[in-house]
Amino acid sequence: MTFRIDKLGVVIAVLLAYGAFLAPFANFRANRIVPGEARGILEALPVGLGAALVGFTVIAIVVVVLKTPTVFRLLLGLAALLALAILVGLSAGHLTPPENTYARVSPASGFWLLSFAFALVAADALARLRLSPLARVALLAAVAAAAAGLLMSGAWDGLSILKEYGSRADSFWLEAGRHVVLALGSLVAATLVGLPLGVLCHRVEALRAGVLNVLNIIQTIPSIALFGLLIAPLGWIAVHVPGAAALGIRGIGTAPAFIALFLYSLLPVVANTVVGLAGVPREANDAARGIGMTDGQRLFRVELPLAFPVILTGIRIVLVQNIGLATIAALIGGGGFGVFVFQGIGQTAMDLVLLGAVPTVALAFAAAIVLDAATELSNRKSGRAA
Amino acid sequence: MKRLLPNLLRLAALLVLIAFLVQPALFEPLLKPLVQANAPAVYNQGSLLSLTLSHLATVFAATLAATIVAVGLAILVTRPIGAEFLPLSRSLVNIGQTFPPVAVLALAVPAVGFGEKPTLIALFLYGLLPIFENAMTGLSTLPPAITEAARGTGMTAWQRLTRVELPLALPVILAGIRLSVVISLATATIGSTVAAKTLGEVIIAGLQSNNLAFVLQGGLVVAVLAVLIYDTFSALERVLSRRAGRI
Numbered sequence: 001m002t003f004r005i006d007k008l009g010v011v012i013a014v015l016l017a018y019g020a021f022l023a024p025f026a027n028f029r030a031n032r033i034v035p036g037e038a039r040g041i042l043e044a045l046p047v048g049l050g051a052a053l054v055g056f057t058v059i060a061i062v063v064v065v066l067k068t069p070t071v072f073r074l075l076l077g078l079a080a081l082l083a084l085a086i087l088v089g090l091s092a093g094h095l096t097p098p099e100n101t102y103a104r105v106s107p108a109s110g111f112w113l114l115s116f117a118f119a120l121v122a123a124d125a126l127a128r129l130r131l132s133p134l135a136r137v138a139l140l141a142a143v144a145a146a147a148a149g150l151l152m153s154g155a156w157d158g159l160s161i162l163k164e165y166g167s168r169a170d171s172f173w174l175e176a177g178r179h180v181v182l183a184l185g186s187l188v189a190a191t192l193v194g195l196p197l198g199v200l201c202h203r204v205e206a207l208r209a210g211v212l213n214v215l216n217i218i219q220t221i222p223s224i225a226l227f228g229l230l231i232a233p234l235g236w237i238a239v240h241v242p243g244a245a246a247l248g249i250r251g252i253g254t255a256p257a258f259i260a261l262f263l264y265s266l267l268p269v270v271a272n273t274v275v276g277l278a279g280v281p282r283e284a285n286d287a288a289r290g291i292g293m294t295d296g297q298r299l300f301r302v303e304l305p306l307a308f309p310v311i312l313t314g315i316r317i318v319l320v321q322n323i324g325l326a327t328i329a330a331l332i333g334g335g336g337f338g339v340f341v342f343q344g345i346g347q348t349a350m351d352l353v354l355l356g357a358v359p360t361v362a363l364a365f366a367a368a369i370v371l372d373a374a375t376e377l378s379n380r381k382s383g384r385a386a
Numbered sequence: 387m388k389r390l391l392p393n394l395l396r397l398a399a400l401l402v403l404i405a406f407l408v409q410p411a412l413f414e415p416l417l418k419p420l421v422q423a424n425a426p427a428v429y430n431q432g433s434l435l436s437l438t439l440s441h442l443a444t445v446f447a448a449t450l451a452a453t454i455v456a457v458g459l460a461i462l463v464t465r466p467i468g469a470e471f472l473p474l475s476r477s478l479v480n481i482g483q484t485f486p487p488v489a490v491l492a493l494a495v496p497a498v499g500f501g502e503k504p505t506l507i508a509l510f511l512y513g514l515l516p517i518f519e520n521a522m523t524g525l526s527t528l529p530p531a532i533t534e535a536a537r538g539t540g541m542t543a544w545q546r547l548t549r550v551e552l553p554l555a556l557p558v559i560l561a562g563i564r565l566s567v568v569i570s571l572a573t574a575t576i577g578s579t580v581a582a583k584t585l586g587e588v589i590i591a592g593l594q595s596n597n598l599a600f601v602l603q604g605g606l607v608v609a610v611l612a613v614l615i616y617d618t619f620s621a622l623e624r625v626l627s628r629r630a631g632r633i
Contacts (some may be wrong), residue, residue, distance in 0.1 A: 006470065007467075007468075007470045007471070008470050008471055008474060120474065123474060123477050123478070123481070124473065124474040124477075126477070127473035127474055127476065127477040128473055217609065217613060220568060220571075220572065220608075220609045220612035220613055220616070221572075221605050221606075221608070221609045222571075222572040222573075222575040222576075222585075222586070222589065222604075222605055222608045222609070223572065223575075223576070224575055224576060224586060224589050224590065224593070224605075225575065225589045225601055225602075225604055225605025225606075225608065225609075226605065228589060228592060228593050228598070228601035228605070229598070229601055229602060229605060231596075231598070231601075232420070232598045320483070320484050323486065324485075324486025324487060324488065324489070325486070327486060327488040327489070328488060328576065331579070331590075331593060332593060338488065341488060341489070341492045342579065344492070345492060345495065345579060345580060350495065350496040353492045353493070353495065353496075354493070356492070357488075357489040357492050357493055360486055360488075360489050361484070361485055361486065361489050364484040364485070364486060365481065365484045367484075368480070368481075368483075368484040372480075
């Protein structure tokens with residue numbers, strides 16, 4: 001049996017070695033805003049466990065450098081990530097002096113590097129395995145369940161980010177709800193308006209360039225400016241249109257954020273509807289006309305189903321973009337996870353920033369995986385190559 | 387002739403933009419109706435021109451670095467020696483695009499502190515992805531007949547890359563740079579929340595003092611810059627792809 005070297009594995013091995021031996025595993029701070037003191041793996045973990053992690057990393061380095069079976073690498077990556085997640089929770093308990101509620105322990109660069117390197121191992125294996133869409137969603141669900149399990153079990157309770165959560169659990173869920181309503185609600189509104197608009201642009205050629213240009217220009221306005229610009233007209237409406245204020249329309253808050261996200265969402269939906277409809281093969285349309293379908297029947301039974309995968313790609317772009325942009329709503333009082341990000345920046349409390357940023361990234365990531373899988377499934381259904 | 391009117395409009399937009407940046411006071415009567423009686427209508431906490439220039443410099447530096455790294459990586463993964471990295475780099479590009487810019491910006495602060503640096507890092511990371519994706523597409527979808535012909539004439543791998551592959555892929559790479567620049571121009575405004583000197587300062591000052599004129603002028607300057615830069619790149623791409631024979 002000959003040993004062959006995996007080039008990607010060499011890069012990952014370098015990351016692993018640096019993360020395990022040179023970078024600090026955890027940061028200890030006497031309170032939440034002072035600079036931290038770095039702790040290496042052996043200091044940060046109870047005696048046996050630290051040595052076990054170092055040993056495990058050495059074995060992993062050998063495994064990734066040599067060409068090993070893909071499924072084995074995937075399992076190694078996932079197992080290592082789970083182990084790291086549990087160990088970082090334990091290190092919090094190990095480093096925090098008993099009865100001390102001010103001290104904060106957060107994961108440091110070594111932990112993030114090790115996690116990143118093992119995530120690369122898993123991601124590379126996943127890319128090579130070419131899992132089916134449903135299998136990818138199932139894997140996402142399993143990872144989410146594992147993270148939820150760790151959260152509920154209290155294994156991470158000693159970490160600084162969860163201490164920040166602990167002191168604002170109520171507002172966290174309130175802002176989470178607002179974030180989702182902003183991102184999803186504006187997507188639904190944009191789909192309801194953008195789909196008919198896209199169909200109209202497809203049928204009426206004179207309209208197409210004009211509408212797409214206007215939507216393109218809206219996209220170039222920076223988000224914080226667009227949010228700000230909507231404050232004035234909405235404030236005017238709230239004062240002068242009877243009943244508007246009762247509907248929750250106000251100058252600052254959710255209304256301008258919702259409308260700004262809606263405006264940003266229109267371009268991908270309309271543009272992809274136009275592209276999708278233009279890509280419907282002429283033969284399909286001719287056949288539909290030949291069997292005597294009306295224009296409406298042709299649209300709903302032939303054109304839209306065939307264009308659906310492309311439209312879904314547009315919706316994926318919008319949802320991922322909206323989940324990110326909704327963080328900016330916090331600047332104009334619109335709520336969402338951005339509240340924690342900007343409060344954290346203001347107080348230079350990075351754990352608070354993470355409390356806002358981590359759920360945002362997780363949401364966007366999950367949305368991307370689910371919608372990618374849906375696009376691939378619908379592609380198969382309409383008989384086009386993915 | 388067909389392009390004359392849009393080009394005149396672009397020229398007019400550019401001239402108005404320059405006039406506004408150099409002599410903002412001239413535009414005061416236009417902005418006055420947007421503010422309360424005694425509030426300033428034109429940004430007065432610094433020079434708009436210097437903010438615009440540092441905004442552009444930040445975007446330019448980040449995009450330049452992103453272009454060098456992204457094109458270099460794309461060349462690597464499309465060579466036989468780097469082929470093993472291809473599946474992973476594809477999925478990394480996909481994953482990277484799900485990271486919201488604000489999150490990248492906020493997460494860069496603990497590593498490098500406040501100011502220009504986190505903004506540069508966020509713009510760099512966010513700019514990498516479109517360029518890398520396009521460079522990879524451009525380099526891996528060249529017509530096989532052309533690369534075969536280049537090999538047949540006895541060109542070395544380096545000559546093939548610099549004289550055939552890169553020139554042919556250039557329009558597609560430029561399209562990626564264009565996307566990246568437009569995204570960066572807008573994202574750089576958010577950099578002002580971590581104390582970077584960009585036009586976001588004007589917008590945020592407007593949000594904080596409830597001054598609509600500030601928000602409008604900050605936003606419009608960025609939007610006009612983005613449209614002009616976008617159009618310049620598009621024109622450049624058309625010229626290059628005509629030259630490369632792909633239209």
